[in-house]
Amino acid sequence: MSVTALIGLGGNLGDVRSRLDAAIGTLGSLPGIEVTSCSRFYRTPPWGNLEQPDFVNAAIAVETSLSAHALLDALLATERAFGRVRDGERWGPRTLDLDLLAYGDAVIDDERLAVPHPRIAERAFVLLPLADIAPDTVLPGQGRVADLLTAVDAAECFPLA
Template identity: 50%
Template sequence: MARALIALGGNVGDVRATFRKAIANICGMTQAALLARSSDYATPPWGDVEQAPFVNACVEIDTCLDAHALLFALQKIESKFGRDRRKERRWGPRTLDLDLIAYDDVSLNTAELTLPHPRLFERAFVLVPLAEIAPDRVIGGRSVASALAGLSTDGIERLSDAI
Protein backbone atom coordinates (compact mmCIF):
# COMPACT_ATOMS: atom_id res chain seq x y z
CA MET A 1 0.00 0.00 0.00
CA ALA A 2 1.11 3.54 -0.73
CA ARG A 3 0.06 6.78 0.92
CA ALA A 4 -1.00 9.40 -1.57
CA LEU A 5 -1.90 13.05 -1.07
CA ILE A 6 -4.50 14.49 -3.42
CA ALA A 7 -5.56 18.13 -3.74
CA LEU A 8 -9.14 18.92 -4.74
CA GLY A 9 -10.30 22.20 -6.24
CA GLY A 10 -13.19 23.68 -8.14
CA ASN A 11 -15.23 26.82 -8.67
CA VAL A 12 -18.17 25.76 -10.87
CA GLY A 13 -21.39 24.34 -9.47
CA ASP A 14 -21.86 22.98 -5.95
CA VAL A 15 -18.18 22.31 -5.38
CA ARG A 16 -18.53 20.98 -1.84
CA ALA A 17 -21.13 18.41 -2.93
CA THR A 18 -18.85 17.51 -5.84
CA PHE A 19 -15.98 16.97 -3.38
CA ARG A 20 -18.07 14.57 -1.26
CA LYS A 21 -19.00 12.52 -4.32
CA ALA A 22 -15.51 12.70 -5.82
CA ILE A 23 -13.88 11.46 -2.61
CA ALA A 24 -16.28 8.49 -2.57
CA ASN A 25 -15.33 7.84 -6.21
CA ILE A 26 -11.61 8.10 -5.42
CA CYS A 27 -11.93 5.49 -2.68
CA GLY A 28 -14.14 3.24 -4.79
CA MET A 29 -12.25 3.43 -8.09
CA THR A 30 -8.81 3.12 -6.52
CA GLN A 31 -9.78 0.60 -3.83
CA ALA A 32 -8.31 3.08 -1.38
CA ALA A 33 -8.86 3.78 2.28
CA LEU A 34 -9.45 7.41 3.19
CA LEU A 35 -6.93 8.25 5.92
CA ALA A 36 -7.59 11.98 6.29
CA ARG A 37 -9.70 14.76 4.79
CA SER A 38 -9.08 18.44 5.34
CA SER A 39 -11.69 21.10 5.80
CA ASP A 40 -12.84 22.96 2.71
CA TYR A 41 -11.29 26.39 2.11
CA ALA A 42 -12.48 29.32 0.03
CA THR A 43 -9.49 30.58 -1.92
CA PRO A 44 -8.85 33.37 -4.40
CA PRO A 45 -8.31 32.26 -8.01
CA TRP A 46 -4.69 31.63 -8.98
CA GLY A 47 -3.18 32.29 -12.39
CA ASP A 48 -6.32 33.49 -14.19
CA VAL A 49 -7.72 35.80 -11.51
CA GLU A 50 -10.80 36.96 -13.48
CA GLN A 51 -13.10 34.20 -12.23
CA ALA A 52 -15.05 33.05 -9.19
CA PRO A 53 -13.22 32.05 -6.00
CA PHE A 54 -12.30 28.39 -5.63
CA VAL A 55 -12.97 25.83 -2.96
CA ASN A 56 -9.94 23.69 -2.12
CA ALA A 57 -9.30 20.67 0.11
CA CYS A 58 -6.86 17.77 0.45
CA VAL A 59 -7.17 14.08 1.21
CA GLU A 60 -4.73 11.36 2.14
CA ILE A 61 -5.45 7.83 0.96
CA ASP A 62 -3.89 4.40 1.19
CA THR A 63 -3.94 2.70 -2.22
CA CYS A 64 -2.48 -0.34 -3.93
CA LEU A 65 -2.48 1.37 -7.32
CA ASP A 66 0.84 2.59 -8.67
CA ALA A 67 1.21 6.34 -9.19
CA HIS A 68 0.39 6.29 -12.91
CA ALA A 69 -2.71 4.15 -12.43
CA LEU A 70 -3.84 6.47 -9.62
CA LEU A 71 -3.37 9.51 -11.87
CA PHE A 72 -5.41 7.80 -14.60
CA ALA A 73 -8.22 7.09 -12.11
CA LEU A 74 -8.18 10.70 -10.88
CA GLN A 75 -8.48 11.99 -14.44
CA LYS A 76 -11.41 9.62 -15.09
CA ILE A 77 -13.13 10.98 -11.98
CA GLU A 78 -12.55 14.58 -13.13
CA SER A 79 -14.14 13.70 -16.45
CA LYS A 80 -17.10 12.05 -14.73
CA PHE A 81 -17.75 15.36 -12.95
CA GLY A 82 -17.66 17.39 -16.16
CA ARG A 83 -14.04 18.36 -16.59
CA ASP A 84 -12.66 18.32 -20.13
CA ARG A 85 -8.98 19.27 -20.00
CA ARG A 86 -8.85 19.61 -23.81
CA LYS A 87 -11.47 22.39 -23.86
CA GLU A 88 -10.63 24.40 -20.75
CA ARG A 89 -8.31 27.36 -20.45
CA ARG A 90 -5.26 27.05 -18.25
CA TRP A 91 -6.04 27.93 -14.62
CA GLY A 92 -9.63 28.68 -15.67
CA PRO A 93 -12.95 27.73 -14.10
CA ARG A 94 -13.60 24.05 -13.46
CA THR A 95 -16.03 21.71 -11.79
CA LEU A 96 -13.30 19.52 -10.30
CA ASP A 97 -9.53 19.50 -10.28
CA LEU A 98 -7.73 16.53 -8.74
CA ASP A 99 -3.98 16.84 -8.39
CA LEU A 100 -1.74 14.02 -7.19
CA ILE A 101 0.54 15.94 -4.83
CA ALA A 102 2.70 13.15 -3.44
CA TYR A 103 2.86 9.37 -3.58
CA ASP A 104 4.84 7.93 -0.68
CA ASP A 105 8.35 9.36 -1.10
CA VAL A 106 8.43 8.77 -4.86
CA SER A 107 10.29 11.24 -7.05
CA LEU A 108 9.20 10.96 -10.65
CA ASN A 109 9.41 13.06 -13.79
CA THR A 110 7.67 11.61 -16.84
CA ALA A 111 5.62 13.19 -19.61
CA GLU A 112 2.42 12.19 -17.77
CA LEU A 113 3.36 12.71 -14.14
CA THR A 114 5.79 14.66 -11.99
CA LEU A 115 6.06 13.82 -8.30
CA PRO A 116 6.01 15.54 -6.00
CA HIS A 117 3.70 18.03 -7.73
CA PRO A 118 6.04 20.61 -9.34
CA ARG A 119 4.20 23.73 -8.10
CA LEU A 120 3.20 22.48 -4.66
CA PHE A 121 5.46 24.87 -2.76
CA GLU A 122 4.11 27.91 -4.65
CA ARG A 123 0.47 27.28 -3.79
CA ALA A 124 -0.89 28.26 -0.39
CA PHE A 125 -4.33 27.10 -1.56
CA VAL A 126 -2.94 23.55 -1.52
CA LEU A 127 -0.59 23.87 1.45
CA VAL A 128 -3.21 25.30 3.84
CA PRO A 129 -5.54 22.27 3.67
CA LEU A 130 -2.56 19.93 3.40
CA ALA A 131 -1.06 21.40 6.59
CA GLU A 132 -4.32 20.64 8.36
CA ILE A 133 -4.00 16.88 7.71
CA ALA A 134 -0.23 16.35 7.30
CA PRO A 135 1.78 19.30 8.70
CA ASP A 136 4.86 17.19 9.42
CA ARG A 137 4.83 15.25 6.17
CA VAL A 138 8.12 15.78 4.35
CA ILE A 139 7.71 16.18 0.61
CA GLY A 140 10.67 16.90 -1.63
CA GLY A 141 12.84 17.52 1.44
CA ARG A 142 10.49 20.08 3.05
CA SER A 143 7.83 19.70 5.66
CA VAL A 144 4.38 20.93 4.65
CA ALA A 145 4.25 23.31 7.65
CA SER A 146 7.62 24.92 6.88
CA ALA A 147 6.74 25.33 3.20
CA LEU A 148 3.46 27.01 4.15
CA ALA A 149 5.24 29.36 6.57
CA GLY A 150 6.99 30.97 3.60
CA LEU A 151 3.78 31.85 1.72
CA SER A 152 1.02 34.40 2.13
CA THR A 153 -2.35 32.95 3.07
CA ASP A 154 -4.24 36.19 2.41
CA GLY A 155 -7.77 35.54 1.19
CA ILE A 156 -7.85 31.87 2.22
CA GLU A 157 -10.73 31.15 4.60
CA ARG A 158 -11.74 27.87 6.22
CA LEU A 159 -15.37 27.11 5.44
CA SER A 160 -17.72 25.85 8.15
CA ASP A 161 -18.31 22.13 8.35
CA ALA A 162 -22.06 22.63 8.11
CA ILE A 163 -23.15 22.39 4.51
Protein backbone atom coordinates in the same frame (compact mmCIF):
# COMPACT_ATOMS: atom_id res chain seq x y z
CA MET B 1 2.11 -3.11 -1.07
CA SER B 2 0.34 0.04 0.03
CA VAL B 3 1.51 3.63 -0.45
CA THR B 4 0.20 6.83 1.12
CA ALA B 5 -0.69 9.35 -1.54
CA LEU B 6 -1.78 12.96 -1.08
CA ILE B 7 -4.40 14.41 -3.40
CA GLY B 8 -5.48 18.02 -3.82
CA LEU B 9 -9.09 18.75 -4.75
CA GLY B 10 -10.66 21.93 -6.02
CA GLY B 11 -13.26 23.54 -8.20
CA ASN B 12 -15.10 26.80 -8.74
CA LEU B 13 -18.13 26.03 -10.92
CA GLY B 14 -21.49 24.93 -9.56
CA ASP B 15 -22.04 23.32 -6.15
CA VAL B 16 -18.36 22.68 -5.48
CA ARG B 17 -18.59 21.44 -1.89
CA SER B 18 -21.12 18.77 -2.78
CA ARG B 19 -19.07 17.78 -5.81
CA LEU B 20 -15.87 17.52 -3.75
CA ASP B 21 -17.65 15.36 -1.16
CA ALA B 22 -19.03 13.15 -3.94
CA ALA B 23 -15.62 12.89 -5.62
CA ILE B 24 -14.02 11.85 -2.33
CA GLY B 25 -16.70 9.18 -1.95
CA THR B 26 -16.13 8.01 -5.50
CA LEU B 27 -12.37 7.76 -5.01
CA GLY B 28 -12.85 5.85 -1.77
CA SER B 29 -15.09 3.33 -3.50
CA LEU B 30 -12.51 2.47 -6.17
CA PRO B 31 -10.57 -0.79 -5.86
CA GLY B 32 -7.11 -0.19 -4.43
CA ILE B 33 -7.93 3.22 -2.87
CA GLU B 34 -8.87 3.89 0.75
CA VAL B 35 -9.41 7.48 1.88
CA THR B 36 -7.74 7.80 5.29
CA SER B 37 -8.12 11.52 6.03
CA CYS B 38 -9.72 14.65 4.65
CA SER B 39 -8.85 18.29 5.30
CA ARG B 40 -11.21 21.13 5.93
CA PHE B 41 -12.60 22.94 2.89
CA TYR B 42 -11.15 26.35 2.07
CA ARG B 43 -12.38 29.27 -0.01
CA THR B 44 -9.39 30.50 -1.99
CA PRO B 45 -8.86 33.19 -4.61
CA PRO B 46 -8.27 32.12 -8.22
CA TRP B 47 -4.72 31.52 -9.42
CA GLY B 48 -3.39 32.65 -12.78
CA ASN B 49 -6.62 33.78 -14.46
CA LEU B 50 -8.09 36.15 -11.85
CA GLU B 51 -11.32 36.78 -13.79
CA GLN B 52 -13.22 33.81 -12.39
CA PRO B 53 -15.04 32.77 -9.20
CA ASP B 54 -13.19 31.85 -6.01
CA PHE B 55 -12.28 28.20 -5.58
CA VAL B 56 -13.08 25.67 -2.90
CA ASN B 57 -10.04 23.51 -2.12
CA ALA B 58 -9.35 20.49 0.08
CA ALA B 59 -6.88 17.63 0.35
CA ILE B 60 -7.16 13.96 1.14
CA ALA B 61 -4.72 11.24 2.07
CA VAL B 62 -5.29 7.79 0.63
CA GLU B 63 -3.71 4.40 1.09
CA THR B 64 -3.41 2.82 -2.33
CA SER B 65 -2.15 -0.34 -3.93
CA LEU B 66 -2.28 1.36 -7.34
CA SER B 67 0.86 2.53 -9.09
CA ALA B 68 1.28 6.30 -9.31
CA HIS B 69 0.23 6.30 -12.97
CA ALA B 70 -2.79 4.08 -12.31
CA LEU B 71 -3.82 6.43 -9.49
CA LEU B 72 -3.42 9.39 -11.85
CA ASP B 73 -5.66 7.60 -14.36
CA ALA B 74 -8.28 7.07 -11.62
CA LEU B 75 -8.14 10.77 -10.73
CA LEU B 76 -8.56 11.84 -14.36
CA ALA B 77 -11.46 9.41 -14.86
CA THR B 78 -13.14 10.78 -11.73
CA GLU B 79 -12.73 14.35 -13.01
CA ARG B 80 -14.39 13.35 -16.29
CA ALA B 81 -17.22 11.59 -14.44
CA PHE B 82 -17.95 14.87 -12.64
CA GLY B 83 -18.05 16.94 -15.83
CA ARG B 84 -14.45 18.14 -16.08
CA VAL B 85 -13.39 18.92 -19.61
CA ARG B 86 -9.67 19.53 -20.05
CA ASP B 87 -9.64 22.07 -22.87
CA GLY B 88 -6.04 23.13 -22.52
CA GLU B 89 -6.75 26.32 -20.56
CA ARG B 90 -4.38 26.53 -17.60
CA TRP B 91 -5.71 27.92 -14.35
CA GLY B 92 -9.21 28.42 -15.74
CA PRO B 93 -12.59 27.71 -14.15
CA ARG B 94 -13.39 24.05 -13.55
CA THR B 95 -16.01 21.77 -12.09
CA LEU B 96 -13.42 19.52 -10.45
CA ASP B 97 -9.65 19.40 -10.27
CA LEU B 98 -7.84 16.42 -8.72
CA ASP B 99 -4.07 16.68 -8.40
CA LEU B 100 -1.76 13.91 -7.28
CA LEU B 101 0.45 15.94 -4.94
CA ALA B 102 2.65 13.19 -3.52
CA TYR B 103 2.97 9.44 -3.84
CA GLY B 104 4.83 8.15 -0.80
CA ASP B 105 8.39 9.43 -1.00
CA ALA B 106 8.58 8.82 -4.75
CA VAL B 107 10.03 11.38 -7.11
CA ILE B 108 8.52 10.99 -10.58
CA ASP B 109 8.97 13.36 -13.49
CA ASP B 110 7.82 12.05 -16.85
CA GLU B 111 5.56 13.19 -19.66
CA ARG B 112 2.39 12.35 -17.69
CA LEU B 113 3.19 12.95 -14.06
CA ALA B 114 5.37 15.02 -11.74
CA VAL B 115 5.36 14.14 -8.02
CA PRO B 116 5.74 15.70 -5.67
CA HIS B 117 3.73 18.31 -7.54
CA PRO B 118 6.36 20.87 -8.60
CA ARG B 119 4.46 23.99 -7.52
CA ILE B 120 3.18 22.96 -4.07
CA ALA B 121 5.57 25.34 -2.29
CA GLU B 122 4.07 28.36 -4.13
CA ARG B 123 0.42 27.66 -3.43
CA ALA B 124 -1.43 28.44 -0.21
CA PHE B 125 -4.55 26.80 -1.67
CA VAL B 126 -2.66 23.49 -1.69
CA LEU B 127 -0.59 23.90 1.47
CA LEU B 128 -3.43 24.95 3.82
CA PRO B 129 -5.52 21.81 3.33
CA LEU B 130 -2.40 19.65 3.11
CA ALA B 131 -1.22 21.00 6.47
CA ASP B 132 -4.55 19.87 7.99
CA ILE B 133 -3.82 16.22 7.18
CA ALA B 134 -0.05 15.93 6.71
CA PRO B 135 1.81 18.83 8.37
CA ASP B 136 4.92 16.78 9.11
CA THR B 137 5.17 15.15 5.70
CA VAL B 138 8.45 15.95 3.98
CA LEU B 139 8.03 16.40 0.25
CA PRO B 140 11.23 15.30 -1.51
CA GLY B 141 13.13 18.29 -2.86
CA GLN B 142 10.70 20.80 -1.30
CA GLY B 143 10.57 20.41 2.47
CA ARG B 144 8.14 19.82 5.31
CA VAL B 145 4.52 20.83 4.58
CA ALA B 146 4.12 22.95 7.75
CA ASP B 147 7.37 24.81 7.00
CA LEU B 148 6.37 25.43 3.38
CA LEU B 149 3.05 26.90 4.58
CA THR B 150 4.83 29.53 6.68
CA ALA B 151 6.53 30.85 3.53
CA VAL B 152 3.37 31.60 1.52
CA ASP B 153 0.72 34.31 1.83
CA ALA B 154 -2.51 32.61 2.91
CA ALA B 155 -4.27 35.82 4.01
CA GLU B 156 -7.02 35.49 1.37
CA CYS B 157 -7.75 31.81 2.06
CA PHE B 158 -10.48 31.01 4.57
CA PRO B 159 -11.73 27.73 6.05
CA LEU B 160 -15.40 27.11 5.34
CA ALA B 161 -17.77 26.19 8.16
